[in-house]
Amino acid sequence: MIGLYINWDFDSEIVNIFGFPLKYYGLLFGGGLLLSTYILKGIYKRENLKDNAHEALFIYGIIGIFVGARLGHCLFYDFEYYSKNILEMFLPIKINQVGEIKFIGYSGLASHGGTIGLIISLFLYSKKYEIKYLKILDLIAIVAPLGATFIRLANLMNSEMIGNPTTMPWAFIFRKVDNLPRHPAQLYEAIAYFIIFIIIFTVYKTKNIKLGNGFMFGLAITLIFTMRILIEYVKVNQVEFEEGMKLNMGQILSIPFIIFGIYFMGKNLIKKETEQKTSH
Numbered sequence: 001m002i003g004l005y006i007n008w009d010f011d012s013e014i015v016n017i018f019g020f021p022l023k024y025y026g027l028l029f030g031g032g033l034l035l036s037t038y039i040l041k042g043i044y045k046r047e048n049l050k051d052n053a054h055e056a057l058f059i060y061g062i063i064g065i066f067v068g069a070r071l072g073h074c075l076f077y078d079f080e081y082y083s084k085n086i087l088e089m090f091l092p093i094k095i096n097q098v099g100e101i102k103f104i105g106y107s108g109l110a111s112h113g114g115t116i117g118l119i120i121s122l123f124l125y126s127k128k129y130e131i132k133y134l135k136i137l138d139l140i141a142i143v144a145p146l147g148a149t150f151i152r153l154a155n156l157m158n159s160e161m162i163g164n165p166t167t168m169p170w171a172f173i174f175r176k177v178d179n180l181p182r183h184p185a186q187l188y189e190a191i192a193y194f195i196i197f198i199i200i201f202t203v204y205k206t207k208n209i210k211l212g213n214g215f216m217f218g219l220a221i222t223l224i225f226t227m228r229i230l231i232e233y234v235k236v237n238q239v240e241f242e243e244g245m246k247l248n249m250g251q252i253l254s255i256p257f258i259i260f261g262i263y264f265m266g267k268n269l270i271k272k273e274t275e276q277k278t279s280h
Contacts, residue, residue, distance in 0.1 A: 006184075009175035012158045024157035032150025033062055036143035043139055043204075053129040061140070064121025065114040065147075072113010076249055077239050111148065111228075112253040115221070118144075134213035141220035142204050145197035148224060152190035161186050163234045185235040192227040196220065212271055218264030225254035225261070 014022045037058045044054040074082040074089045082089045122140060126133040155161045159174040163183025171181035200220055203211070229251045242248040 004169050005171045005173050005181045007175060008156075008159060008172045008184075010157055010159070025154040028150045028154035028157065032147040032154075033058070033065075035150070036147045037061070039143050039146070040139065043142060047139070049131065050129070053131065056129065057125065060121045060125040061118060064117040064119075066109075066117070068117015068120070069109035069111065069114030072110030072116065076110055076113065076253065109151075111151065112250070112257070115257065132213060134217065137217040138213060138215070141217040142200050143197070144220055145193040145200065145224060148193040149190045149197065152186045152193065156184065156186040156190070161238070162236050163188075164236060166234075182236075183234040185231055188231050188234070189227065192231065193224065196223045196227070199223070212268040214264040215268040218261040218266075218268070220261070221257045222261030222265065225257040228254045229258075 010024070012023050012025065014024060014027065016022070037054075040057065041054055044051075070089070118140070119137070122136050123133055125131075126136050152161075159176045162172075162174050162177055163185035165180045166183050167181065168183070170184070172184040172187075173179060173181050200216055200223075203216060203219070229247075232248055232251045235250075237243060237248050239249070
């Protein structure tokens with residue numbers, strides 16, 4: 001029966017140069033950002049926004065996502081450890097009990113923290129380049145699910161964020177973890193986020209759909225974090241304290257994003273309906 005399952009045994013490192021590893025995680029994380037930025041270049045041109053504003057967006061975006069994702073992991077999922085090892089929160093190192101330092105890269109990143117970090121960095125960006133804040137959130141919302149797709153593929157290459165055991169014929173056996181067939185939860189999320197990207201990109205490209213600023217941002221975070229809550233039910237809990245909780249940390253942190261998303265969509269639809277009544 002095991003032969004029917006997919007044996008997953010990738011080395012997370014592509015190459016190691018003088019002790020500095022190049023990993024699939026970093027390659028896919030960066031590749032997703034670059035592809036998203038490339039698509040945004042065409043969107044910026046369509047929206048008649050300045051080239052220098054687009055060039056700066058990558059810097060603001062990567063800093064916001066990375067800093068937020070790193071702090072999110074350290075504060076939400078492993079605060080007890082990092083509160084005692086603050087240096088490791090900011091540097092890609094591991095310090096053992098005898099004080100030896102090892103370069104390990106940044107393996108702990110939380111998507112909720114990355115989203116918060118991006119939202120904050122885009123606020124600063126909107127002030128600097130004089131673009132309406134909700135407008136820039138809408139434009140980022142078009143490609144954000146695509147970036148999330150690449151991040152979950154990176155998790156797959158790392159054999160992390162694995163699913164619960166299952167007998168489904170498409171189950172993966174993550175050899176670096178154990179020999180049990182499991183849900184490929186990372187792949188489920190990657191597929192879901194890619195479909196969300198297609199939906200939002202189609203909404204943006206459809207000219208006859210007139211939406212106010214903030215609608216696509218609301219739609220994106222509602223769909224993304226709804227899927228996050230649903231897929232968490234087939235995932236192994238990331239940290240020990242989640243055991244026995246009715247909702248794990250990922251699900252709990254997703255709820256405020258969904259509420260905000262529904263608020264932004266509802267606000268736009270009510271405004272649109274009011275304008276239509278007024279015009280009549």
